[in-house]
Amino acid sequence: MSTVLAEPSLVRPKPAPPVDPAAAVARAKSRVGLRETVTQTLAMAWRALKKMRRNPEQFFDVAFQPLLFTAMFAYVFGGAISGDVHSYLPLLIPGIVAQTVLTTCMATGTQLREDMDKGVFDRFRSLPMSRVAPLAGPMVADLVRYLIAATLTYAMGLILGYRPGGGVLGVLGAIVLAVITGWSIAWAFTWIGTIARSARSVQGISMMILFPLTFLSNAFVPAKTLPGWLETFTKVNPVSHLVSATRDLANNGVLTAQVGWTLLTGLVVIVIFLPLSVLTYRRSL
């Protein structure tokens, strides 16, 4: 039984009326409405989720990094920074959460670039669809990634003996904050994905931005121990706000102004990079 040899049937199930160009021209709308944009974004998110399920190896970094880094950093730096591993964990875990979520953002950019180089994007471009949907769709699906990354980090911390003072609600709040922030900041990497020439270069550029941002923050060490100029930098570094906000939530169960600063940073990133991404995607036609 071979489908390759099956003749396409010449008889249609239901004879449709002939195609009418004039009617099609009259029907053609000049722009995409909000409802259509949402439907199309969700359809693209569905596509991204299907692809995730069929290529589970792309979750490797998301799953592996929190496990490995949490254990590594805890045992290597714990004694030096906080006297012992156990007292380092409340400082470290929120730092690792921030780092993991940011690394996951990078994957958003590289995968978009890879995807855009495929033939199917030619079809998306030729379809009457919103220019935001192909970018926003995968990002909706990526929420799953941020959730996995943040949850796994806390789980690993608990295994190592981390007992968050903020309780279940505090930790849940911290996870939600990390997911929202990761999603917002991912727009910057999506933009890099639309301008870079290859997935490799997206990765290179992203690393160059991410490494200084995560390490020159209060993520792994108390900022007080740094030289004055560096301490000033860590104070304005958005990653520090995310780390501090997460610490306040998970360790003390309190909502501080740091949460506000973190959300504001995310909003600023979206306001700048969403339009830029759509613009470059349009131009790439």
Next chain:
Amino acid sequence: MPAVQASGLVKKFGELRAVDQIDLEVRTGEVFGVLGPNGAGKTTTLKMLATLLSIDSGRAEIFGVDVAAEPHRVRQLIGVTGQYASVDEDLTGAENLWLFGRIQGLSSKAARATASRLLEQFGLTEAAERRISEFSGGMRRRLDLAASLINRPPLIFLDEPTTGLDPRTRGQMWNTIRELVDDGCTVLLTTQYLDEADQLADRVCVIDQGRKVAEGTPDALKSQVGDSTLQLELAPGADQALARAVIVRVLGEEPVATPESGRLNVALAVADRAADVLIALREAAVSIVSVSVAKPTLDEVFFALTGHGTADGPAATVPGQSTSSLDGTSGLDGSASFDGSASFDDSATEVAR
């Protein structure tokens, strides 16, 4: 109102003018063929009309809608099937069609119904749940075309719809294209194959190095090179001058010597006249090694129109006999799978030595 009305289209890539002042008019309901070798600017022209590339200069309208000013409206009037299947490798056939249906505003249920109707129409029902990465080349092309038909667009762009397909799948694709036209669709297709344009197109234009060099019906185009070509290989030591004189006397047509020594090509208005030439040669005692009659290739059309062969290959007049099969991308040698069938498709009857 014409389906496509384009004037003075220009596309530059750096210094290269890939498309240089092309005018096109495609009438509603016809199949229009854009014929040319690789790199002539066929795909670039098509991409500009399909809103996939910006137009550097000139203007184009699809059913009266300006391509540059209202791309979103144009996209609702066209279906585009590219040279390389533009479907998602990781999804199944049914999932692909469902996704494209959803994007074009169908409800989830309507998208599923349309998907299964199209899969059936294209003989892909049994492959519906298979991923595209497991599809054969011909199946991909069919699915790709099916995906272009979801919202029944009145104009369909087909970029080299049969390049790389085996003769059987190629015939199926031709049938499908004819059905589309019966349905009221207008089709603009690009091709490297003269016989494809001949089979399908009502009118064709020939593009060479970004410029239009000819336009008309396939018959008019062919009449410039004859219906078919007689290819002769003279025996070593045969009198070539005498052979030429005999051919001119019988056909009134000057033969063209090909790069291979002792070979002559003559355009035949009617294939039957080949016998007259052979008899006359025999009477003149010019002995020959091999004879074949073939339809003119794109190379010969090009030679007749431009005075040079296709840019990317030697004037390979006999399919499958090009000097190098690696770079033999000219005309009929385009793809391996087609190579083998060339003699079948072109009814080249070769009388071997």
